Amino acid sequence: MGRVKPKFIKSLAEKLLETYPDRFTESFEENKKAVAELTDIPSKTVRNKVAGYITRLVKRRKAREKAEQAA
Numbered sequence: 001m002g003r004v005k006p007k008f009i010k011s012l013a014e015k016l017l018e019t020y021p022d023r024f025t026e027s028f029e030e031n032k033k034a035v036a037e038l039t040d041i042p043s044k045t046v047r048n049k050v051a052g053y054i055t056r057l058v059k060r061r062k063a064r065e066k067a068e069q070a071a
Helices: 007-019 027-039 044-070
Strands: none
Touching: 007 044, 027 044
């Protein structure tokens, strides 16, 4: 099982993904740079957690789309 993320990290990540869906990919490194550009989060740890959660959401979305196409 994974680690539980705080609500503020999840809500910020979902808001960023909703606002800028084309800026994020399945690459954590690219997402980390995009989060740094789009927000003013001073903490590197929080910024990385947000980028990691966005990466996870993007991968889930791609897998769901792929499963729907196969069915």
